[in-house]
Amino acid sequence: MYSDFELASDRPAYIQVKDYLKRLMTTGAFQADQKLPSTRELSSLLRVSRTTVLTAYADLEDEGFIYPLQGKGHYVVPAAANAQVGAQDGGREGKEQRIDWKQRVNGYAKLAEEHDLMKHGIRAGKGTISFTSIAPDEKLFDLQNVKRAFLDRMSIEGNVLLNYGYAKGYKPLIDYLKRYMENKGVDMAGKDLLITNGFTEGFNLLLSGLNQNHKRILCENPTHNTAIKNMRMHGFELTGIEMEQDGLNIGMLREELDKRPYDLAYLVPSYHNPTGIVMSHHKRLEAIRLLSERHIPIVEDGFNEELRYSGSHVAPLIACAGKSNQVIYLGSFSKILFPGLRVGWMAADKELIDYMESVKRARTIHTSTLDQSLLYQYLHNGNFEKYLKRAKAEYKRKYELASECCKKWLPAKRLSGDGGLHLFAAFEPSFRTRDLLDACLKQGVAFTPGDIFYTDGGGQHTMRIGFSRVSDEQIAAGIERIGKAARQLL
Numbered sequence: 001m002y003s004d005f006e007l008a009s010d011r012p013a014y015i016q017v018k019d020y021l022k023r024l025m026t027t028g029a030f031q032a033d034q035k036l037p038s039t040r041e042l043s044s045l046l047r048v049s050r051t052t053v054l055t056a057y058a059d060l061e062d063e064g065f066i067y068p069l070q071g072k073g074h075y076v077v078p079a080a081a082n083a084q085v086g087a088q089d090g091g092r093e094g095k096e097q098r099i100d101w102k103q104r105v106n107g108y109a110k111l112a113e114e115h116d117l118m119k120h121g122i123r124a125g126k127g128t129i130s131f132t133s134i135a136p137d138e139k140l141f142d143l144q145n146v147k148r149a150f151l152d153r154m155s156i157e158g159n160v161l162l163n164y165g166y167a168k169g170y171k172p173l174i175d176y177l178k179r180y181m182e183n184k185g186v187d188m189a190g191k192d193l194l195i196t197n198g199f200t201e202g203f204n205l206l207l208s209g210l211n212q213n214h215k216r217i218l219c220e221n222p223t224h225n226t227a228i229k230n231m232r233m234h235g236f237e238l239t240g241i242e243m244e245q246d247g248l249n250i251g252m253l254r255e256e257l258d259k260r261p262y263d264l265a266y267l268v269p270s271y272h273n274p275t276g277i278v279m280s281h282h283k284r285l286e287a288i289r290l291l292s293e294r295h296i297p298i299v300e301d302g303f304n305e306e307l308r309y310s311g312s313h314v315a316p317l318i319a320c321a322g323k324s325n326q327v328i329y330l331g332s333f334s335k336i337l338f339p340g341l342r343v344g345w346m347a348a349d350k351e352l353i354d355y356m357e358s359v360k361r362a363r364t365i366h367t368s369t370l371d372q373s374l375l376y377q378y379l380h381n382g383n384f385e386k387y388l389k390r391a392k393a394e395y396k397r398k399y400e401l402a403s404e405c406c407k408k409w410l411p412a413k414r415l416s417g418d419g420g421l422h423l424f425a426a427f428e429p430s431f432r433t434r435d436l437l438d439a440c441l442k443q444g445v446a447f448t449p450g451d452i453f454y455t456d457g458g459g460q461h462t463m464r465i466g467f468s469r470v471s472d473e474q475i476a477a478g479i480e481r482i483g484k485a486a487r488q489l490l
Contacts, residue, residue: 001029002045013048021056025065025080032078035055036066039332047060062458108233115229117452122437124446129478134273134421134466135339140394142378146338149377157373165369167361168353169195169345173376174331174366177345181329185212185319192353194360195367198344199301201228202330203266205346206299207234209359213264218256218265218291220248222462224273226299227266230379236263240455243272247279250286257294265298269317270305274453275424275465276417278308284320291326293411296326304335306388309396309419318347325349332399333375334420335384336391337384354355395421395468402467409483411490424450431461431490445478 005020007013025028036042036333039057043050057074058103060066067081110208113119124130153161168174174193196202207230212401217231221240231238238304239256240250247269264296267287291298318327325348332344360366378384406415408435410425417423433449437460440446455483467475 002377003044006045006046007046007360014059016303016464017042017046017048017052017056017173018059021060022065022080025076028081030076030081032076032081033284034076034081035072036074038073038074054205079473086395090294099172110382111233112229115232117225122441122446123359124441124449125444127444128441129470129474129481130444131445131465131467131470131478133469134335134464135469136335136337136421137393137394137469140387140391141338142383144380145381145383145387146374148355149383150468151375152378160369163369163372165366165372167366168357169193169367170372170376172380173343173372174345176379177331181318181331185315186347188328188347189323190350191347192350194346194348194353194356195368196330196340196344196346196360197364198334198339199303199330201364201367202344202346203227203230203299203301204234205234205356205359205363205392206264206328207231208369212330214261215265217255218262218296219269219455220272221455222274222450222454222459223266223364224303225452226302228453228455229440231266236304243277245277245279247272247283248287249308250283250290253287254290257290257296261294262296263297266301267298267317268301268303270314271303271307271418271420273301273420274422274448274450274462275301276420276422278314278418281314281320282425284314284317288317288324289320292321294325300327300329302329302331304420306336307392307395307420309399325352328352333431336388339377341375343367343369343371343375345355370402389395398467398470398472398475399423401472402465403477405476405479406465407484409480411483411486421465422464423465425465426450427461427486428490429461431486433439433461433463436463436482436486436489439489443481445485447482448490 007016023385036075037045039050039053043053057066061068061074065077066074067077068074122132124132138372152284173195177193178188196205212235215236216239218235218239218241219227221242222243223240228238239262241253241256243249248267271278288298302316305316316329318329321327329347330344331347334344346353399417399419403415403417406412406423412425412427414426415423434451437447448464448466450459450464451457453459453464465479472476
């Protein structure tokens with residue numbers, strides 16, 4: 001005993017001693033009412049100061065793990081020593097009772113596990129050139145100004161930020177985002193904002209709170225994999241509308257709307273995931289008109305519409321809809337700024353926001369006020385515009401490099417991507433990118449096969465290439481390897 005204790009340099013020594021003794025008690029190494037070594041003896045055994053042991057004993061006594069006897073020393077409280085020992089004894093006395101959790105979890109949990117890409121996705125070895133991520137490059141993060149924003153906000157209202165917040169969100173951030181949406185051309189009259197834990201929470205709040213009269217949702221095909229997963233987990237059937245070079249196929253949309261009713265439409269009009277396509281202004285207006293005629297709400301995924309590298313600005317759907325309350329906009333800075341903050345927002349009709357606020361309060365109480373206030377102060381200090389210019393310049397350079405390499409090396413029939421952090425390639429219909437992925441993994445390269453983005457089991461011949469976190473050298477080398485492997489398969 002005691003020989004396995006190792007003192008780390010990054011934590012107070014008395015806490016390490018206290019935690020070590022707790023572990024000895026709860027695992028049965030110490031028995032009930034057993035006398036502990038004296039403080040002088042234990043300090044020698046653990047090679048720490050006697051003061052460290054005295055402080056650890058004092059904390060253990062305060063926490064109810066040990067008790068002192070005058071002139072005799074410290075002893076183990078019986079309950080502290082019986083935690084695991086009692087369970088082990090119970091297992092010996094009778095048959096161990098175990099719950100089969102596979103039988104207890106419901107379809108919602110099973111579907112979540114089945115579609116969990118972190119568990120069942122691509123397994124790339126160390127050193128692999130990976131094009132699977134479309135997260136921002138942390139090397140670009142504006143760390144100094146983030147630190148300054150944190151200190152600025154904490155100095156103003158630090159105590160408040162560490163307490164409970166409001167379900168609707170941090171008011172200074174809400175006010176900032178309202179102006180931000182107005183600058184996009186959105187008429188905020190009759191509309192309001194709700195702060196969410198990123199896009200995913202906002203989407204889940206809507207899917208939970210809106211009626212499922214028909215249990216059907218319209219979306220682009222392909223579309224955002226996380227959105228597909230969540231729509232299916234909520235029991236919706238999906239109808240995917242094929243994508244053209246300027247957005248979804250309006251003719252097909254019209255045909256589907258004439259066939260059957262829908263509860264909702266989910267669209268990613270700008271730098272669409274996974275194709276990178278930007279829906280034309282004409283198609284935006286026509287889609288809104290067709291869906292509006294049938295009173296179908298539109299959920300607009302703002303995704304990464306700030307990452308425009310060329311071409312003219314295209315207003316979001318919620319701006320194109322004018323005073324209509326049909327469009328629900330889900331926004332986030334996750335693909336531009338700092339995804340670790342998990343701050344997003346929902347902009348929609350005031351009445352809907354009022355309901356969604358109550359749903360959020362019942363589920364998560366509120367989004368971290370500390371995260372919201374940090375983001376607000378960073379934006380308020382004017383750092384976002386400067387950072388965005390630098391980030392866009394870097395991502396544009398990578399985008400152009402990746403495009404050139406794909407055109408040079410990939411035997412693809414079509415390459416799409418007008419901006420954002422990824423490109424989408426489609427080979428001839430008989431080609432299988434899953435086979436290509438297997439071949440590429442052996443050569444130290446990974447990408448995302450496109451079939452996971454399709455609503456109907458299609459897309460076996462497509463792939464997404466995320467370049468945001470890949471160096472120039474790896475972009476060139478990785479895409480060359482993919483291209484050579486594809487030609488061998490062809």
